[in-house]
Amino acid sequence: MTTVTLQYYAQLREQAGAGGEQLSTAATTLRELYDELRSRHGFSLASDALKVAVNAQFSDWDTVLHEGDTVVFIPPVAGG
Amino acid sequence: MSRFSLSAGPVDLVQLRADLQQPGSGGFCSFEGWVRDSNEGREVSGLEYEAYAELAQAEGERIVAEAIARYGVPAARCVHRTGALEVGDLAVWIGVSGAHRDEAFRACRYIIDEIKHRLPIWKKEHYLDGDTAWVACSHTGRAHEGEHGHEPSAAHRGHAHRHDAAAPTPTFSPDYSRQTRLRDVGDAGQAKLAAARVLVIGAGGLGCPVLSYLAGAGVGTLGIVDGDLLDASNLHRQTIYAARDIGQRKVDLAARHVAQLNPAVAVHVRAQPLHAGNVAEVFAQYDLVVECTDDMRSRYLSNDAAVLTGTPLILASVYQYEGQLQVVSARSGEPCLRCLWPDEPAPGVAGSCVESGVLGPVPGVLGTMQAVEALKILLDLPRPAGSALLLVDLLDPGVQRLPIEVSRGCARHGGCAAVAQRGLAQARDAGEVDVAFDCLDDAIAAGFRLVDVREPDEVAAQPLDAPSSRMPSAQLAVCAAELAPGPLLLVCASGRRSAHAARELRGQGRRDVYSLRGGVLALQPSRARAIAKVRRGP
Numbered sequence: 315m316t317t318v319t320l321q322y323y324a325q326l327r328e329q330a331g332a333g334g335e336q337l338s339t340a341a342t343t344l345r346e347l348y349d350e351l352r353s354r355h356g357f358s359l360a361s362d363a364l365k366v367a368v369n370a371q372f373s374d375w376d377t378v379l380h381e382g383d384t385v386v387f388i389p390p391v392a393g394g
Numbered sequence: 395m396s397r398f399s400l401s402a403g404p405v406d407l408v409q410l411r412a413d414l415q416q417p418g419s420g421g422f423c424s425f426e427g428w429v430r431d432s433n434e435g436r437e438v439s440g441l442e443y444e445a446y447a448e449l450a451q452a453e454g455e456r457i458v459a460e461a462i463a464r465y466g467v468p469a470a471r472c473v474h475r476t477g478a479l480e481v482g483d484l485a486v487w488i489g490v491s492g493a494h495r496d497e498a499f500r501a502c503r504y505i506i507d508e509i510k511h512r513l514p515i516w517k518k519e520h521y522l523d524g525d526t527a528w529v530a531c532s533h534t535g536r537a538h539e540g541e542h543g544h545e546p547s548a549a550h551r552g553h554a555h556r557h558d559a560a561a562p563t564p565t566f567s568p569d570y571s572r573q574t575r576l577r578d579v580g581d582a583g584q585a586k587l588a589a590a591r592v593l594v595i596g597a598g599g600l601g602c603p604v605l606s607y608l609a610g611a612g613v614g615t616l617g618i619v620d621g622d623l624l625d626a627s628n629l630h631r632q633t634i635y636a637a638r639d640i641g642q643r644k645v646d647l648a649a650r651h652v653a654q655l656n657p658a659v660a661v662h663v664r665a666q667p668l669h670a671g672n673v674a675e676v677f678a679q680y681d682l683v684v685e686c687t688d689d690m691r692s693r694y695l696s697n698d699a700a701v702l703t704g705t706p707l708i709l710a711s712v713y714q715y716e717g718q719l720q721v722v723s724a725r726s727g728e729p730c731l732r733c734l735w736p737d738e739p740a741p742g743v744a745g746s747c748v749e750s751g752v753l754g755p756v757p758g759v760l761g762t763m764q765a766v767e768a769l770k771i772l773l774d775l776p777r778p779a780g781s782a783l784l785l786v787d788l789l790d791p792g793v794q795r796l797p798i799e800v801s802r803g804c805a806r807h808g809g810c811a812a813v814a815q816r817g818l819a820q821a822r823d824a825g826e827v828d829v830a831f832d833c834l835d836d837a838i839a840a841g842f843r844l845v846d847v848r849e850p851d852e853v854a855a856q857p858l859d860a861p862s863s864r865m866p867s868a869q870l871a872v873c874a875a876e877l878a879p880g881p882l883l884l885v886c887a888s889g890r891r892s893a894h895a896a897r898e899l900r901g902q903g904r905r906d907v908y909s910l911r912g913g914v915l916a917l918q919p920s921r922a923r924a925i926a927k928v929r930r931g932p
Contacts, residue, residue: 323713327716333789365734370796370797371796372734372796372798390690391711391713391718392688392693392744393688394596394710
C-alpha cells in the first residue's frame with residue numbers, strides 16, 4: 315500500500331465534498347488511483363478531461379505512485 | 395414634451411430658444427459646444443459622434459429633469475448632435491430660462507457637466523495625419539460637486555458629492571504619482587502604459603477589475619468586447635455596474651465606467667463576439683489581450699489568435715471558490731493554452747457560473763491578478779522564468795504554481811503555431827454550423843430534419859412543437875450511423891451542446907449537420923408567434 319496526499323479542485327472538490335484527503339491505496343499508477351477515486355467519490359469526469367500533477371509537476375497518467383506523493387487533480391473551468 | 399434630444403442634422407436654435415421664452419423668466423442662459431481643431435496636441439479635422447440612442451435619450455432626459463429640480467428653473471432644453479461634424483460645427487446646445495440669472499447659469503453648467511460625464515456618446519476623431527480614434531466624451535469635472543445649499547433631487551441622490559471641495563474642479567488631469575514612485579515604473583513606465591493598447595474580452599466578473607485597474611493605471615487605449623446585456627444576476631460579482639443599468643449593453647456601460655474613471659483613456663467597443671474570421675486581425679491591433687469570458691470557445695479562439703499574431707494573452711477562469719490563471723506569452727518556445735489542454739472540453743465538462751455558482755469576490759481576485767499580470771508585461775516588471783498554471787484556492791487560501799513543460803505540449807503536434815492554425819481553421823469551419831430560426835416550422839420549411847439532442851427529462855419538461863427525432867448529444871458521436879440523411883438541424887436548450895455535436899459529426903464526415911443557434915431558448919414562444927401573426931393580419 316502507498317500513502318498519498320490528494321488535492322481536488324473544482325468539480326472534483328464538489329463531488330468529493332472536500333478539498334483533499336490522505337489515502338492508502340493499492341493503486342500503482344495515477345490512472346489506477348483515479349479509477350479507484352472515481353468509484354469511491356462518483357467523479358463524473360473521465361481522466362482524459364483532467365490534468366494531474368504529482369509533487370507540483372504535471373504528470374502523465376501512467377506515472378508510478380510513490381510513498382508520500384502529493385497528487386493534484388485539475389479539471390478545466392470556464393466561469394468568468 | 396421631450397427636453398433632451400439627439401439630432402443627426404443641424405439644430406434649429408431659433409425654435410429652441412423660443413420654446414424657453416416664458417412670462418416668468420427673467421433670464422436665459424445658453425451654452426454651445428463646438429468642434430475644436432485640436433485635442434490633446436493632435437490636429438483634428440473633424441469628428442463623428444456615435445450614441446447608444448435609447449440609453450442616451452433616457453439619460454439626457456434624466457439630466458435635464460435633475461437640473462430643473464435641483465435649481466428650480468422653469469424650463470431647460472438640450473440637444474446633442476450625432477453623426478459627422480466638421481471643425482466649428484455645433485456639437486451640443488443647452489438652454490435654460492429662470493426667474494433669475496444665477497440659477498440659469500448653474501443649471502446650464504450642471505447639464506453640460508453631467509452630459510459630459512454620463513451620456514453614452516463616443517466621438518471618433520479624425521486627425522489631420524489621417525489617423526482616427528474613438529474617444530469617450532467625458533473630459534470635465536463637475537463644477538456643482540462643491541455646491542452647498544441645494545438638496546439633491548431623488549434622482550440625483552445616488553451620486554457622490556465632494557463636500558470638501560469648495561472650488562470648481564478644473565479639467566481633469568490624471569495623477570499617477572503613486573505608481574510612478576515605484577522604482578520599476580517611473581515616468582518611463584508611465585509612458586509605456588500611455589502608449590499601450592489592451593483588449594479586454596468579456597466585461598463580466600473577471601473583466602470588471604481588469605478594466606478598472608488598467609483604466610486607473612493609465613493604459614492609453616482599452617478595447618472592450620462583450621455581447622451581453624446586464625442582468626440582475628451579474629451584480630453580485632460585476633462591480634462596475636448598477637441596478638439601474640439592468641437590460642443595457644454591458645459594453646456601453648463598461649466604456650462609460652472607464653471614461654468616468656479615467657477620461658484620458660481612449661475606449662474602443664465591440665458588441666459582437668470575435669469570431670474565427672476576424673479574431674487575428676483584431677488581436678494584431680493590440681499589444682496585449684486579457685481573456686475574461688466564461689466561454690471555452692472564446693478562450694481557444696483567443697489562444698490561437700494570440701499565438702498566430704504574437705500577442706501576449708492572459709487567461710483566467712473561476713469555479714465556485716477557486717480559479718486558474720495562465721499567461722500565454724505568445725513567444726516561440728513558450729507554452730500556450732493548447733499545450734496544457736489540447737482541445738476544447740465538451741460542454742458540461744468545464745463548470746460555469748450559471749451551473750455551478752460562484753462567490754462574487756472570486757472572479758474579483760482572479761481578474762485583479764490578471765490586471766497585475768497585464769501591467770507586469772506592459773511595464774516589463776520582473777517575472778519568474780517559464781510559464782505556469784496558477785491554481786488559486788480561496789477556501790483554504792493559497793496559490794499553487796504548476797510549471798508547464800513545452801516539450802509535453804504542442805511540440806508533439808508540430809508546435810503551437812501549427813496547432814493554432816489548425817484550431818483557427820476548425821473554428822472557421824465550425825462557425826458555419828450555426829443557423830438561426832425564429833420557429834421550428836421555418837426550419838422544416840427550409841428542408842431540415844430536426845434532431846432533439848437534449849436529455850429525456852429536458853424533452854419531457856419542454857417538448858419541441860414540431861416533428862423531430864431524439865438522440866441525446868452524448869450518444870450522437872457513437873450512434874451517428876443511425877441518423878437520418880440530412881440536412882439535419884440539431885436542437886438543444888441553448889445551442890451549445892448542439893453546436894458541439896454538429897462539429898463532432900462534421901469531423902466524422904457528416905457535412906450536412908447544423909445546429910440551431912441559441913437553441914430552444916432563442917425560439918419565439920408559439921403564443922407570441924400566434925399573436926404576431928394576428929397583428930400582421932392574415
